Amino acid sequence: MNQNTTLKGRDFINLGIFTVIFIVLFMVCMLLMSTTIYTQPFGTAAGALAAGPVYMLLRAKTSKPWAITIFGVLYGLVMFVMGSGWPILAAVIAGALIAELIARSGQYQKYGRESIGYAILMTATAIGSYVPLLTMKEYYRQLAETNSVDNEFMAQLVEFISGPYLVLAIVVTFIAAFVGTLIARALFKKHFVKAGLLKEVR
Amino acid sequence: MIELKDVSFRYEGAKEQAVRHVSLTIERGECMVLTGLSGCGKTTITRLINGLIPDFYPGELSGSIFIDGEDIAKKQPHELSSMVGSVFQNPRTQFFNTDTDSELVFGMENSGVAYAEMHRRYDQTVRELQLHKLCGRDIFALSGGEKQSIAFGSIYALSPEIYLLDEPSANLDRQAIRRLRDTLLKLKTMGKTILISEHRLYYLRGVADRAALVEQGKITEIHPWETLEGCTDETLHQKGLRSIRDTTVELSEPPLPAQTPVLAIRSLAVARKKNVIFDHVDLTVSEGEIVGITEPNGFGKTTLARIVCGLMKEKSGSVLLNGVPARASLRKRSTFLVMQDPNYQLFSDSVEHELKLTIHREAPQDATITEVLRDMDLEEMRERHPLSLSGGQKQRLCIALAALSPARLLIFDEPTSGLDYRNMQRVAGMIHKLADDKRAVLVISHDNEFLNMACTRIISLAR
Amino acid sequence: MKLDVRCKFLILIAISVIAFSTKDVFYGSLVFSLVCLLTFLLGQGRKTVKYIITYLVLVAFILLAKHVPTFLRGMILMIVLCIRMCMPIALYGQTFMKTTPVSEMVTGLYALHIPRGFVITFAVAMRFFPTAKEEFGHIRDAMTLRGINLSVANVLRRPALVFEGLMTPLLVRSFTIAEELSAASITRGLDNPAPRTAFVRLHVTMLDIAITILFVAALFGVLWLRENGWGWWVD
Numbered sequence: 001m002n003q004n005t006t007l008k009g010r011d012f013i014n015l016g017i018f019t020v021i022f023i024v025l026f027m028v029c030m031l032l033m034s035t036t037i038y039t040q041p042f043g044t045a046a047g048a049l050a051a052g053p054v055y056m057l058l059r060a061k062t063s064k065p066w067a068i069t070i071f072g073v074l075y076g077l078v079m080f081v082m083g084s085g086w087p088i089l090a091a092v093i094a095g096a097l098i099a100e101l102i103a104r105s106g107q108y109q110k111y112g113r114e115s116i117g118y119a120i121l122m123t124a125t126a127i128g129s130y131v132p133l134l135t136m137k138e139y140y141r142q143l144a145e146t147n148s149v150d151n152e153f154m155a156q157l158v159e160f161i162s163g164p165y166l167v168l169a170i171v172v173t174f175i176a177a178f179v180g181t182l183i184a185r186a187l188f189k190k191h192f193v194k195a196g197l198l199k200e201v202r
Numbered sequence: 203m204i205e206l207k208d209v210s211f212r213y214e215g216a217k218e219q220a221v222r223h224v225s226l227t228i229e230r231g232e233c234m235v236l237t238g239l240s241g242c243g244k245t246t247i248t249r250l251i252n253g254l255i256p257d258f259y260p261g262e263l264s265g266s267i268f269i270d271g272e273d274i275a276k277k278q279p280h281e282l283s284s285m286v287g288s289v290f291q292n293p294r295t296q297f298f299n300t301d302t303d304s305e306l307v308f309g310m311e312n313s314g315v316a317y318a319e320m321h322r323r324y325d326q327t328v329r330e331l332q333l334h335k336l337c338g339r340d341i342f343a344l345s346g347g348e349k350q351s352i353a354f355g356s357i358y359a360l361s362p363e364i365y366l367l368d369e370p371s372a373n374l375d376r377q378a379i380r381r382l383r384d385t386l387l388k389l390k391t392m393g394k395t396i397l398i399s400e401h402r403l404y405y406l407r408g409v410a411d412r413a414a415l416v417e418q419g420k421i422t423e424i425h426p427w428e429t430l431e432g433c434t435d436e437t438l439h440q441k442g443l444r445s446i447r448d449t450t451v452e453l454s455e456p457p458l459p460a461q462t463p464v465l466a467i468r469s470l471a472v473a474r475k476k477n478v479i480f481d482h483v484d485l486t487v488s489e490g491e492i493v494g495i496t497e498p499n500g501f502g503k504t505t506l507a508r509i510v511c512g513l514m515k516e517k518s519g520s521v522l523l524n525g526v527p528a529r530a531s532l533r534k535r536s537t538f539l540v541m542q543d544p545n546y547q548l549f550s551d552s553v554e555h556e557l558k559l560t561i562h563r564e565a566p567q568d569a570t571i572t573e574v575l576r577d578m579d580l581e582e583m584r585e586r587h588p589l590s591l592s593g594g595q596k597q598r599l600c601i602a603l604a605a606l607s608p609a610r611l612l613i614f615d616e617p618t619s620g621l622d623y624r625n626m627q628r629v630a631g632m633i634h635k636l637a638d639d640k641r642a643v644l645v646i647s648h649d650n651e652f653l654n655m656a657c658t659r660i661i662s663l664a665r
Numbered sequence: 666m667k668l669d670v671r672c673k674f675l676i677l678i679a680i681s682v683i684a685f686s687t688k689d690v691f692y693g694s695l696v697f698s699l700v701c702l703l704t705f706l707l708g709q710g711r712k713t714v715k716y717i718i719t720y721l722v723l724v725a726f727i728l729l730a731k732h733v734p735t736f737l738r739g740m741i742l743m744i745v746l747c748i749r750m751c752m753p754i755a756l757y758g759q760t761f762m763k764t765t766p767v768s769e770m771v772t773g774l775y776a777l778h779i780p781r782g783f784v785i786t787f788a789v790a791m792r793f794f795p796t797a798k799e800e801f802g803h804i805r806d807a808m809t810l811r812g813i814n815l816s817v818a819n820v821l822r823r824p825a826l827v828f829e830g831l832m833t834p835l836l837v838r839s840f841t842i843a844e845e846l847s848a849a850s851i852t853r854g855l856d857n858p859a860p861r862t863a864f865v866r867l868h869v870t871m872l873d874i875a876i877t878i879l880f881v882a883a884l885f886g887v888l889w890l891r892e893n894g895w896g897w898w899v900d
Contacts, residue, residue, distance in 0.1 A: 010843075012782055013843055013846055016787070016788070018843075019786070020797055021793075021797060031747075034747060035744060057836055070783060074783070081677065081681050081758065082751060086682070190551045191833050194552075254851070258851060280855070280857040288848075290845065294796075295849070296846070300762075300767050301766045303768070308853055310862070310864070311863060314860055353849075511810065513806050534809060534810075541807060541810075545834065545841070546807040546838070549833060561811065
């Protein structure tokens with residue numbers, strides 16, 4: 001196979017390093033957003049926005065087949081091990097495969113396709129992390145009962161959050177991820193290309 | 203052992219060739235030093251020999267390179283790894299594992315050394331390089347010098363015939379440099395071939411057999427080491443080289459301050475998680491003074507800098523600025539620190555914007571900026587991206603930031619790591635200028651040659 | 666006590682599955698206790714005690730939450746739940762890292778027939794977590810020195826500058842570290858296609874198998890009890 005299409009040690013090192021930064025930034029955003037129940041559904045959106053440049057830099061450094069898939073599997077596994085459950089693992093891997101296909105259609109050279117792939121991957125993450133939230137509905141009710149919380153209020157809150165709010169959160173995630181890649185593009189042009197670290201932003 | 207025949211190389215995307223028509227022969231068992239100004243191409247020569255060029259750093263390569271009579275043009279870096287061992291500049295970024303044992307055997311595992319043989323060589327490496335104390339440790343908890351020893355061990359275990367070292371002393375303190383020297387002497391007695399690219403020359407006395415001067419991608423002079431011994435420091439300095447003799451520093455007591463000192467530290471103690479880093483530290487720096495802090499090793503000098511700048515809080519004792527006790531929050535605003543690695547301190551997209559980036563005060567006038575840039579010899583760089591500058595230029599840009607800041611107390615943490623003689627001299631000159639401008643300067647360094655050049659007074663914090 | 670690295674991986678997966686399914690205080694605590702027992706046996710007594718104390722404080726929070734207004738209560742319970750759910754995994758994960766050298770982990774992953782690309786990426790990720798912490802510390806220092814500290818006021822007043830001031834050095838430094846680490850690894854044969862050999866020889870003892878089976882069975886037992894409503898003393 002051609003040298004430029006096979007992943008090598010250097011690519012794996014880039015994958016390892018940037019995946020870690022991505023996960024750390026993403027987790028911090030999720031954690032900050034989950035301090036209130038109203039902002040919690042927007043955790044993935046905030047993470048997708050802030051970590052966008054990290055992902056896009058990783059893509060610029062490893063624009064070869066299978067890099068997105070490896071990233072997805074590793075990222076999904078970490079989320080899974082952190083206690084987010086299997087839905088997120090499945091969703092992230094599925095999202096990564098779709099992103100891989102989209103990127104492949106542009107020979108891994110088109111910034112626009114990479115952006116859309118990223119937005120889809122993040123949307124998948126959002127879906128994967130909110131499925132458990134739906135099952136938590138039952139847990140909240142239980143909690144309300146055993147802790148003699150104002151039942152009415154809690155029920156309303158749970159209904160609101162699990163309904164239209166979630167759909168909104170998922171849409172916002174898609175947009176935020178896309179905006180994240182735009183910010184990344186601006187950041188690359190302003191710093192990386194000018195400093196000679198990246199050749200050009202396609 | 204190593205033979206370069208008319209080798210030229212241009213990095214992909216670069217306008218000029220990094221090395222031009224280099225021919226060089228190094229005999230088996232010989233130790234050769236490549237020296238010259240930063241960016242002269244000496245690092246590129248090491249990359250030609252370990253095969254990172256053209257595989258890892260692509261570009262245009264011509265000429266041929268032989269190792270042990272064999273042309274390495276068609277060899278991959280991993281095929282060379284059993285013949286050529288490479289030690290790099292930064293000990294923090296050259297280990298792959300998190301524990302020392304895994305790191306020592308990393309190369310052997312990759313090249314498929316059999317189990318029994320691997321254990322034999324591991325034991326041998328630990329014994330011969332005296333690494334017993336470092337076995338089974340967390341690499342992140344080691345000092346820079348200890349990390350370097352592990353990096354050496356990892357290569358030693360592969361028993362290559364050739365050792366390539368790229369500025370190995372750049373991030374080491376004096377004690378670690380002594381250890382490095384001992385290791386090199388050991389390799390020499392074993393008959394290994396050694397090629398070192400380096401600015402600091404003093405520790406190579408009695409180790410190196412020959413020295414080559416690299417200028418603008420060409421090897422311009424090659425001398426046996428004895429010839430260098432015959433040169434005066436002035437002759438070496440004229441070529442941009444550092445002294446080949448070790449320099450000592452003379453410690454002096456503080457003079458009785460004529461006026462209130464800018465910085466006064468009284469019986470300062472610092473602890474991190476109950477571990478006392480240091481205690482009973484007293485120190486004064488007056489206006490116009492440049493105080494250098496040297497030995498002891500492992501004292502926590504960077505911690506001292508962080509305390510003075512208010513990035514960290516003291517456990518007990520007091521820090522006075524202009525005679526007034528200053529808390530961490532005040533110290534943050536009234537001091538300026540030039541960090542060891544200037545890469546962290548640069549945020550903007552051009553040199554000019556970098557100097558105009560201010561938060562708590564008005565941005566400096568264009569005229570002021572022009573003046574400072576002229577002082578720092580950076581006029582041409584005004585529009586350049588700070589991160590595209592060379593190491594020395596970045597260092598100077600950080601000094602320009604210090605010059606423009608209203609702080610009266612300026613602190614420099616290891617300002618010469620990786621700088622050649624010319625840049626070192628420039629930095630020293632600029633620090634003098636800052637002190638003349640009614641400021642107090644604190645320099646933290648274990649580079650004696652630099653301390654002597656830059657400081658008005660040198661102290662040791664050993665009790 | 667020592668445990669084979671492959672058994673450790675298996676247990677990690679089991680804990681991830683179970684901790685996620687047992688959110689309620691009672692069964693969650695049961696799972697946590699089991700994990701504590703295991704980490705204690707693996708020789709991480711001090712860490713285990715620290716975790717137990719934190720856990721008890723969290724449970725105290727849940728009890729205290731009864732006495733605060735409804736709105737705040739939801740918030741507190743949510744945060745406590747998040748932390749509490751992560752604790753068994755975090756404790757086990759840290760124990761795993763502390764008791765297993767990277768080369769052994771890598772050997773274990775190869776023994777489990779994980780593709781090379783994943784193994785290298787995983788090993789680098791393990792190594793980079795502490796580095797990321799160090800790097801972040803340096804960047805925060807540098808930002809503070811320039812007045813762009815990561816304070817709430819700065820984040821609200823000049824978010825773009827703070828974001829740029831954090832991201833640019835972080836990405837540029839990581840970029841450089843990736844290059845330097847790659848060069849150092851490649852010159853030590855990282856790209857060598859020859860089969861890798863191992864410094865540590867793995868061998869699973871009967872004791873390893875017994876402990877793993879016992880532990881995983883106990884975890885699933887908790888899940889089974891929860892599903893079948895055996896919590897008669899909780900009501």
